Amino acid sequence: MTPPFSRVLVANRGEIALRIIRACHELGMEAVAVYSDADASAAHVRAADLAVRIGPPPSAESYLRADAIVDAAVATGAEAVHPGYGFLAERASFAEAVERAGLVFVGPDHRSIAALGDKLAARRVATEAGVPVVPGTLEPVLVDRPDRVAGIVDEAERIGFPLLVKAAAGGGGRGIRRVERVEDLPAALLAGSREAAAGFGDGTVYLEHEVLPARHIEVQLLGDRTGAVVALGERDCSIQRRHQKLIEESPAPGLSEADRRELHGLAVRVASAAGLRNAATAEFLRDREGRFWFLEVNTRLQVEHGVTELVSGLDIVAEQFGLAAGRPLSDRAREAAAGAATPTSHAIEVRLSAEDPARAFAPAPGRVTAWVMPGGPGVRVDTAIEAGERVSPDYDPLVAKLMVHAADRPAAIARLRRALDEVEIGGIQTTLPFHRYVVRDPAFIDGELSTGWVDEHWDGPAERSAAVGMALRAAGLAALDEATPTPPAVPAATPAPAASPDGRSSWRAEGRRAATDRWPG
């Protein structure tokens, strides 16, 4: 088949830039990378056919500079721009600038991005399409009108506490504040609005009931220019902390075929109503009673798209390029959609991030000194990191996405456990211990997932302290092993240990023998 384009600019960095460049090359297209000074020798730059420097390390001066990126695309003769996720991926103004320059934006139309990027507008679209939305307001809360305070309080009590103050322009888990008591509401609204204005350039906030316990389940969607929209399957992303996903899997455990058909149908209805083209994801909460509540639509490729690729057998990025070139939904995509409610395999992804899981997942950037990723059957690793690389504090802490694919969920968990045991990372703290814990946790294995899982099941400091005890003992023994006595200073009469045949100091052999004698096998 002819390539959808001949040359594509990838407006991103890290693993997702590499992922998109790989799709370009498989489709027979050339890829243009952009990079900041921090990434001059990064993997995505080396993988690309051309690369353009766009600025210094801070995102605001490089990967968020729409003008510099459009200029780079025009200068290199690229026909299309793929934004990846994050950075400019959901900025309608960027999509519009790309189109104005005569290029193709690989993603939904800028009008759909604008309509769905405003979370409040998305809630109204869903409501009009007859899709149940999480209880809350459909209009902005007027935070600067003292005369309206009584009305807001009435509204909040009708919605029910605890509730969330959310930024209409927020996303990626940012711009959310939790309010438990009515007396905290006015302050939370003001602070939330200020934060939203500073973070997203728009201080509009709204109220949403906090559904607890809830599972976070989302649906992968594709749409073409004829208005056809299909669902490729769902992902359970309930294991989160502070609204940031840590583990994603597909299919969502415990759903019946009827549940899946209902959920996929709701997602397609919202997307169709918004005129979705290309790829997007509709997010829902599932409450204890099994009801689905619409949350929001992300008008871009998701971080976790790979698990859907493994289960559906589809290359979502390749599909995006075809759709962007104006082609109708491919036969492959339609086949995948037809089987989406009856999945025949299972995939799980863990996000390895440079974060300290003993310190509330605080960022832990630094230089990677050792980097061993797993392999073998059913394992996929999307990463752009290698040993010697510096994980910069300027960007997202995600360092690798480790995915496994197997016949069913128990087999996938066993494979993930095995794959995580193969991982070796030095120089930076990552979320690896958290993931190793999760895959051995009985509740996770039983499919008991909820957005409160991390708080209920994970005690980072306690897990770490057990490891610290082992590390100290090992370091002590190693130091004793290495502190070989200097021969001339040891008088012959001293019962100094003689070197054993294997060249080690004999205390080691003694210690080993003593241990072996006491604990055979």
Place this chain on the structure above:
Amino acid sequence: MTLDGPSADATRAPGPDGDGRGSRAMRVRVGPASHLDGDPTVVVAVSPTGVLVDGTPVGLDLTSVDGRHAILHVAEPAVSGVSGAAGNAGSERAVRLTLGALERRTEDAVGRREVVVDGWRVLVEVEPEARAALRERARRGRSERVAGGPVDVRAIIPGRIVALNVASGDDVTAGQQLLVLEAMKMQNELRAPRDGTIDRVAVAVGEDVEVGDLLLVIR
């Protein structure tokens, strides 16, 4: 063979360098970048009969796989109160770990290395127990004179200074916010470790700092 454990006779100072005795026991602690309170310090020693941790015999052995990978064999305690030698031998757990390269400061014989256990990265400091005891006695005398001496506040993560709440000469109380360090879009507030007066501010808003960089001094 004698042991320089924590209960060892304080008058038994180590002999001249190289007699080997001081290195029969090692004091091990989490390194200077430790961010969690309450990380323990242990003394690991060897005797002809086995390994002692803090003076207590334990079933512990380290097998090196290569220069970097090792296995720590940990004997789980046997069930007590059961008679007979054969029935309660306990079991052994093998903990796989990696040992980073040892960096040694020549002036004080303290070795530093990274140990990764179960994905946890632990920076450890190792020092011959006899030397550690000597150094501690010396410091005790000194610290009594300079109790409340200057404290260097250093960066424990790399990032950018986005707010500075104090200036040189300001009085601060323990827990008071000193500055905000942004890393990966997260704002990390740095608070005063104790009461005092800001002696010097070594950074400015907008500046990038690396781990260990001096931020300010409290006196």
